[in-house]
Amino acid sequence: MRVRLKGLNSRRKKLADGTWKTYWYAWKGGPPVKGEYGSPEFIASYNEAAAIRLAHPSTQLQSVLQAYQGSVQFRKLAPRTKRDYVRHIEAIEKEFGDFPLKAMTAKRTRGVFMDWRDRLAERSSRQSDYAWTVLARVLSWALDRGDIDANPCEKGGRFYHGSRKAKVWSPSQEAAFLEVAPDGLRLAFLMALWTGQRQGDLLRLPWSAYDGTYIRLTQSKTGVAVVIPIARPLKTVLDRTPRQGDLILVNVDGNPWTESGFRSSWRKACIKAGVTGRTFHDLRGTAVTRLGKAGCTVPEIATITGHSLEDVHAILDANYLDRDTAMAESGIRKLERAHRKGSTKGTKIPD
Known part of the structure; x- marks a missing residue:
């Protein structure tokens, strides 16, 4: 039987005997779906989880994302930064808007978010890092307010390590x-x-x-x-x-x-x-x-x-500091003058 259920998520795990088993979840980070894939029990379990989810939108990530955009912290951002944040928040909401807040403490939630970041990094490491930073900041804000019990996006590291510090106009x-x-x-x-x-x-x-x-x-x-x-x-x-x-x-x-x-x-x-x-x-x-x-x-x-x-x-x-020839020459001239001065006073600087 072919089943098409919105948000259905799967994970394969290798068992002790070397075989692989697929575990199904109602959505990323959601509860496990009971029964064999495609069976009446499987569909009933999925529908039950979906009904609970739709009945409580305030318990989903989209509520936090929307509340953050009305916060003082968000309003204090520079106009350009606000626009960038909104762009990433909209993408996060599209991907994880109905993610349950109670699942933030689950061990595998961090992996779910990191898998998403990995996919973004295939297109742009820099934008992947930015999206992760925005999500981490929103969750940190929610954690401080007591809306969630954990921030699974803390200390995620970075993909992009480029810098423009070495780029100057000649x-x-x-x-x-x-x-x-x-x-x-x-x-x-x-x-x-x-x-x-x-x-x-x-x-x-x-x-x-x-x-x-x-x-x-x-x-x-x-x-x-x-x-x-x-x-x-x-x-x-x-x-x-x-x-x-x-x-x-x-x-x-x-x-x-x-x-x-x-x-x-x-x-x-x-x-x-x-x-x-x-x-x-x-x-x-x-x-x-x-x-x-x-x-x-x-x-x-x-x-x-x-x-x-x-x-x-x-x-x-x-x-x-380690590149400029003119400064290096200036330094050597100063050393030469100090060498001559030391020799004149009878204190010879070692050659």
């Missing part, structure tokens, strides 16, 4: 972009390069945040408040930029940029300039690297860009 790439970019994008480039701020914060930055000497803003992603002294090259450009509205950065029509419109125009300018493998976000790391090469301390850099001290160290480590 001087030749900077020059090529600035030569062909229109005024609006050129200003955006210079603001990112001289302030080290994120794209979203710069696109929303009002003229009122600039007083001719400083730019003051609160970073939307972290809530960090930064006060950035404006270097002369950026000040010169800002002071001669016509004010076409409340925001500093506007498109060719004088209107505020949409994120998609800005990304599209930026991509076209990079293609025209022949710049590949670099993004707008890489200008943030480039700013850190330039400040480091100028002799700024890690705390000074972090104060300007809003990075944590650890992130500044990581960016510098990835980009120039």
Whole structure:
């Protein structure tokens, strides 16, 4: 008999005698279905479980996913982060919306969620990690509220280990972009390069945040408040930029940029300039690297860009502390001067 029951899930297990047996469940993480597959007892057991499930939607994962989107924690997220979360939450709800909350404590529940993440990773490791992070955060929120008794998605590790910390714009790439970019994008480039701020914060930055000497803003992603002294090259450009509205950065029509419109125009300018493998976000790391090469301390850099001290160290480590020839030559010159000075005073530095 061929049976088609919605949500029916199976698992094969190897028995002690070497044979394989298939166990059936009403849904992923759901109760076992009794009886032989396809038998009247099997169908009756499945229908009983399904009826209980439909009668109590508040005991399912979809209720937690929906409640989280009305929480203070969710509302405090940056607009772009909210959109990304909603996209992943919708996918999670489609896959696990009717998953029973009481099953969160079951040993095999973690395996069910990890199997789902593994399937996502076949298409994109990065998005798989993001989806897992969103689910783990929602479940952590629910656990703190007492809605569930366990979070099976804690400490799941990561598939994607790439980083853009080692991606900085070279001087030749900077020059090529600035030569062909229109005024609006050129200003955006210079603001990112001289302030080290994120794209979203710069696109929303009002003229009122600039007083001719400083730019003051609160970073939307972290809530960090930064006060950035404006270097002369950026000040010169800002002071001669016509004010076409409340925001500093506007498109060719004088209107505020949409994120998609800005990304599209930026991509076209990079293609025209022949710049590949670099993004707008890489200008943030480039700013850190330039400040480091100028002799700024890690705390000074972090104060300007809003990075944590650890992130500044990581960016510098990835980009120039062990790579920059000019700094290496400068270091050797200093050592030579110290060697000569020591020899003159009669304290010879070992060769």
